[in-house]
Amino acid sequence: MRVGLLGGSFDPVHHAHLLLAQAALEHLKLDQVQIIPAGQPWQRPALGATPEHRLNMLRLATKGLDKVEINPIEIQRTGPTYTIETLEALETKNKYVWILGTDQLTNFCTWHRWQDIALSVELAVAQRPGSTLTPPLALSQWLKAHKRTLLIIPFEPLDVSATVIRQRLAQQQSARDLLPEVVEQYIHEHGLYRPLTA
Ligand code: ATP
Numbered sequence: 001m002r003v004g005l006l007g008g009s010f011d012p013v014h015h016a017h018l019l020l021a022q023a024a025l026e027h028l029k030l031d032q033v034q035i036i037p038a039g040q041p042w043q044r045p046a047l048g049a050t051p052e053h054r055l056n057m058l059r060l061a062t063k064g065l066d067k068v069e070i071n072p073i074e075i076q077r078t079g080p081t082y083t084i085e086t087l088e089a090l091e092t093k094n095k096y097v098w099i100l101g102t103d104q105l106t107n108f109c110t111w112h113r114w115q116d117i118a119l120s121v122e123l124a125v126a127q128r129p130g131s132t133l134t135p136p137l138a139l140s141q142w143l144k145a146h147k148r149t150l151l152i153i154p155f156e157p158l159d160v161s162a163t164v165i166r167q168r169l170a171q172q173q174s175a176r177d178l179l180p181e182v183v184e185q186y187i188h189e190h191g192l193y194r195p196l197t198a
Contacts, residue, residue: 102131126155169193
């Protein structure tokens with residue numbers, strides 16, 4: 001199988017994540033997309049929701065979506081989340097494509113063992129407002145030297161981020177337009193992303 005991998009914190013999952021998974025399935029001719037929520041991302045501070053809540057929201061958001069699966073491998077592992085360790089633990093019979101937005105492409109060369117990541121998967125990028133489709137120089141040079149190409153996923157830039165959702169919710173504003181209704185309900189029911197009260 002040709003499998004797309006979409007990693008991230010999904011804190012919470014939103015419309016752009018789901019549209020990106022669909023666009024990747026369609027344009028990269030994938031058999032499946034696996035969404036991989038991070039355990040504790042090592043490059044950023046503690047997340048707003050627990051791994052269990054983030055996983056539950058993803059399950060609700062992708063219920064009924066054909067060919068989109070959730071892979072909890074990084075949440076089940078303890079310690080910081082390194083993408084390369086995830087890739088090394090995946091089934092070897094499949095071919096993998098790592099899907100990412102341009103914001104992640106920009107900092108790709110800061111990822112732990114990024115050259116090993118680029119060796120073990122194809123990279124496919126989607127435009128995100130505020131960052132460019134041009135890879136960082138070190139990655140461009142690496143791709144050229146290894147005769148590899150960066151796949152581009154045609155994607156209408158969408159101004160949606162989990163950061164904005166968390167900010168809106170912390171200010172008790174609605175984020176309804178940015179994420180699926182089932183996720184919004186879950187957040188409400190569990191009191192997630194609320195402002196800290198004294
Ligand atoms: P945060 O705002 O908390 O950093 P996020 O909205 O960037 O979160 P992540 O879970 O970090 O969401 O993203 C997972 C993957 O989805 C990353 O590869 C990211 O680039 C991509 N992605 C997220 N939002 C968009 C978007 N609006 N357009 C394109 N790609 C996106």
